[in-house]
Amino acid sequence: MAGYDLLIVQQLAQKFKDGDKDALWFSAPTRSTHFVAKIFACSEEEAKLIIADGILKLRDADYHKKGHQWGDATDIYGLENYGEHNWFIKFILSNDDGVNYVEEISFHPNDKPLVLIDGRILNVTYQPQENAL
Amino acid sequence: MNLLNRRCGECGHRELTWVNGKNKFTTPWRDFPLVFVTVDLEVIQCKHCGNYITYDAKKVDQAIEASLCSQTRQFIDIIKSKTNLKSKEVATILGISPAYLSSLHSGAKVPSFQLWNFLKAIVAVDPVELCKKLDPEFNVVKEDILLHA
Numbered sequence: 376m377a378g379y380d381l382l383i384v385q386q387l388a389q390k391f392k393d394g395d396k397d398a399l400w401f402s403a404p405t406r407s408t409h410f411v412a413k414i415f416a417c418s419e420e421e422a423k424l425i426i427a428d429g430i431l432k433l434r435d436a437d438y439h440k441k442g443h444q445w446g447d448a449t450d451i452y453g454l455e456n457y458g459e460h461n462w463f464i465k466f467i468l469s470n471d472d473g474v475n476y477v478e479e480i481s482f483h484p485n486d487k488p489l490v491l492i493d494g495r496i497l498n499v500t501y502q503p504q505e506n507a508l
Numbered sequence: 509m510n511l512l513n514r515r516c517g518e519c520g521h522r523e524l525t526w527v528n529g530k531n532k533f534t535t536p537w538r539d540f541p542l543v544f545v546t547v548d549l550e551v552i553q554c555k556h557c558g559n560y561i562t563y564d565a566k567k568v569d570q571a572i573e574a575s576l577c578s579q580t581r582q583f584i585d586i587i588k589s590k591t592n593l594k595s596k597e598v599a600t601i602l603g604i605s606p607a608y609l610s611s612l613h614s615g616a617k618v619p620s621f622q623l624w625n626f627l628k629a630i631v632a633v634d635p636v637e638l639c640k641k642l643d644p645e646f647n648v649v650k651e652d653i654l655l656h657a
Contacts, residue, residue, distance in 0.1 A: 397509045402517025402561055404535065412536040419537065419572070420565035445520035471513045480517050 377438050378448045379468040387468075387477045388430040391423070397471070399427060400478050410483040414501070415458055426482045429454055429462060436493040439463075449480060453489040453497040460484045461497040509563075516554035516561070523555040529571075533560050537572050539621040546575040576624060577615035583627035584613050590635040601642040602626065 390398040401408055401423060411422040433452050442449040447467050454462040465481035484501030491497065511524050529551040537543045549571035552561040562568045587598055599609040602623065611617040619627070630638050640646065641653070648654060 396563060396565075400514060400517075402515060403559070404561065405518065405559075407517075408562075409536050412538070413541070416539050418565075419535065419562060419568040423565050445515065469513075469515075472510055478515065478517065 377435070377450050378441050379450050379466075381433060381435060383475065384450075384466065384468060384477055385431050385433070387475060388427040392427045392431075397474070398476055399423070399430075400469070400476055401426070402478055403480055407479055407482040414460060414484070425458070426479060429457055429464065429482060430466075430477070430479075432457065433464070436491065436495075438492040439489055444480060453485060453491050453495075455495065455497055460500045461489065463489060511552065514552075516557060516559050518559040519554060519557040521554060521556035524552050524561070525555055526550055527553045529553075529560060535560075535562075535568070535572070537569075540576075540624070541621070543572050543575060544579075545571050546578060547571050573618050574615075576618050577612075580612050580619050580624060580627060581615065583624075583631050584609070586631045587627070587635050587639065591639045593639060597643075598639075600644060601639055 387398040407426060408419065408422040411417065411425050412419065415421065415425055417425065432454060437452045437454060439451040439453050442451050442465065444465075444467065447469075449465050449467050452464045454464055461484060463481055463483055463485040467478040467480065469476055469478050485497055485499060487499060489497040511526070512522065514524055515522050516524060527550075529545050529549045531544070531546055533545045533549060533551050534542050535545075549568065550563075551568075552563060553559070554561070584598065587593070588595070591598075593601075595609055595613075596606045599606040602609065604612075604623070608617065612619055612623075630642070646653075
């Protein structure tokens with residue numbers, strides 16, 4: 376079972392889309408926005424909105440497993456066929472002076488097959504050299 | 509947002525501070541594998557691992573566009589001053605219209621990565637020699653360019 380309520384996470388993703396820059400915290404760009412910018416050939420703003428949209432597409436059945444990072448629990452999901460790739464998504468639901476926000480740790484194509492809670496297996500769809508010059 | 513509460517996603521430390529990313533911050537952007545930001549831009553940096561985190565994406569995009577336009581204008585100016593070519597001749601060498609070259613120089617348009625990289629290569633290597641050979645009228649047969657390649 377997921378550690379965080381996906382509905383709350385998605386409400387924060389929607390708040391971000393509606394203009395609340397504090398609702399999603401993109402703290403690891405090399406594992407999130409950089410991948411999205413390369414794969415979608417998009418701007419910084421578009422990359423963050425694509426990630427928010429990706430979070431909004433998640434369903435309970437997309438859950439992979441719980442993890443731990445820096446002493447906090449993380450939830451890991453897999454998103455199938457988003458922009459022609461499968462994605463590994465990891466986040467922490469954190470709190471900033473009483474206000475919830477999502478620490479977006481990872482949002483990148485999975486680099487090994489990902490087994491979801493409903494039994495689906497998300498294969499690796501992205502090879503880094505695809506975008507190499 | 510209280511920066512003291514926020515954590516670096518690369519190393520997990522809570523040692524973040526606002527810095528000017530000018531000439532330091534780089535990021536993939538549109539068709540550019542990497543853009544060097546060469547204008548003022550406030551970004552968050554982790555004092556522990558050096559990771560850069562962006563906050564206001566709109567401002568980041570504006571700074572990247574301004575950086576690319578400024579770099580492009582400098583490339584064009586260097587090529588013109590070193591080769592004494594007119595704008596129309598430079599446009600011919602680049603394979604673009606004089607009007608498009610003018611809009612690149614004024615910053616009204618952002619170049620593609622291919623064009624930006626082409627300009628960069630001309631400036632970095634030898635603008636005079638390279639522009640001579642990039643002239644579409646340069647005779648590749650007479651100059652034996654295919655044999656010497």
